[in-house]
Amino acid sequence: MATNCRTAVSPFAYSVPPTGLVLLTGTQTLCKMFKAAVNSSLCPVVKDLRVFAPRCLSLSAGLCARAPRPKPRDVPQIAGLERVSYAARMHYVPGLAKPELPPWERGWKDPRQYRSPKPEQMELYKEKPCYIYNQRTNPLEGVRQALWLTKAKLVEGLPAQILSLAEDPANQIEDQDVRVQNAIRHARFWDTTERRPSRERFCPSLLHNLLHLCGGLQATHPGLARRMLADKYSLAASWSRGEDLFQVRGQNGLLLNCMSPLPALAGQEEIQSTADHVLETFYPISPTIDLQCTHVYEQKNSIGFREDYPYPHAHTLYLMEAGNTPPLYPEQLRAKMIMFAFGNALARARVLYGNESKVLEKPIVVQSVATNGRLFQFVVFQLNTTELESDSGVKNLAWVDADQPLYDFAKIRPLIKKKVVRVPAGLSGYQPDTFKKFLALYLHGAA
């Protein structure tokens, strides 16, 4: 019937047929319309598929495996000469313009569907960008970049006071080696019913076991009781170097807090001698590479705790590299340690002395220990000055002891090559010096 043919063919025919054509008989109309539809360039599905027509209205965009079309040109808006749109018709009509519809508002707040405003419209937007070092930063140049950012001089090895603490027999735990090896075996073998605990499991387990061992010395060292371990605290410290603003932000790891500050490790002569040291630059790479550059920021300086916290001084920061989000090489891990130790020290300095830049009479010392379950990195950072804008003047000091293995192998199955056991199963290659240094850093300030 003529009526049916009209509605049936409407998806394909884009022109309203003139009245004269419609008065033909039904089948003839149907054939003509279908042929017109088929022969038109707007219906490539029926035609040879190897020819890609520019418009493919019968196939949706998701089915075509082509790059998206370039956007059409901007039509100039002339008042009084706007194009007629199909808004009033309420459906698409070929030949009429797409109407300018207002952006749809939900009307109520759906927490799962939230579009954040553009950075320029946010309240904390500033013209000058800020480079933020957060816990996920993976700096390309590693320790050199951290030293430039913190205006610090690198000293290999731990300072003499801490090394003497390590060697002192009065500071040892009884059966120290046996107990440490048992702690390692617990973390690496005995912690789960699975054959092999994952790194995310044994790394924090080992660290907590070692801290528990060190905490057992409270009987002989009463100063150890005036400390507190805190996890998941957020640090914020901001400073400027040259023309750029920098910030250290984020939840980094376990922090051991103390009631009294650590004594300064380097004397005044050593501090003044750092003024001659020239900071190492790495042209052509800029020191701000890999830092998060943002225009929406707040220059915050906060130690992560309230002012009336009974343990205000940061003593040691324990970082764990358990292979998750994102994995860091030892070089980058040491850079992270330096940056966050500096951040803690700077936040403390801002609390004590305000935002003014000056050389500190009483330098602030913060220690840091990082581990990936086997290798330990020790960093002691001494903040001598908050004058960080220029590259000259007194520098801060960073003692770095890198890649100290606590043990060589902790294998579930022995390594056998050519029927000879090369590495036995269980714990092997235990190094007692590493735990002595760990203990020395723990006891520093209380022994």
Add this chain to the structure above:
Amino acid sequence: MALSSLCSALRALTVSSISTRTATSQVFNGSVLNTALLSVWPVNCSLPLSRGFLTTATLGQNRTLWKQTDKYTIRPIGVKKTGGRDFTGKIRRRGIGGGHKQRYRMIDFQRLRHELGKEGQEIVEKVVEVRYDPCRSADIALVAGGNRKRWIIATENMQTGDLIKTSSAIGRMAVLANEGDAHPLGALPVGTLINNLELYPGKGAQYIRAAGTCGILLRKVNGTAIVQLPSKHQVQVLETCMATVGKVSNVDHNKRIIGKAGRNRWLGIRPSSGQWKRKGGWAGRKIRPLPPMKSFVNLPSISAKA
């Protein structure tokens, strides 16, 4: 939302409101519904304006959506293999399929891409890492300069720690071409081996990117340069097109021996049909004259001058 607009549109077709409208074209003596359908066609401003609604939906195939990103990143991106199939699902190129999974590293072929705020200056970058790329025969190098890192095609003797230069200056004297540096063709001395050649200035390198290949800069002719490609074809491009100096890395790529059918399958090459036709004409060495030089320079035509 689609439902509400559908309802509001259909509410306009209620029986009670038909009598208020005048149908301009009463072509068919159909039912009341047909009349209602037709009478909506003339403009009726009393209807609420609402967005049109779709009665179709996309299938949501992520066939090429994995590569529709504008933001550059050095992180490798997972690739969806096509198996030689096109958007209809039929095989368009035979012999492709399977193979080891690959991740695509976005290569920056436009060497002369400045950072924001540093346009016009010479770019110096340090090579951080040279590594194998599963998506191409050449090796790729991660270079870092200023505040950004990017992947580029490595040249033959590129090592970690090298400094490479990219400059857009064309002086009267030709530049001493160091391997790995990128200069416009007008600044390079005649006879240098080049790779990653741009055909149009600013478009990005399109030619001479495969392992071990190099082109030769033959002549420089008033504002254009003529380059011989690895296939011995000659090409004329503007002298402001950038090119990198040296041969592309992985020079012994064509000397490798596949060794077994399995290695070809690891590369994603499926076996060919093996049917031999005597008169195929594809095998054997062909000796024929070079085609005329292709010019990518829009010189004003003779008729335009006249």
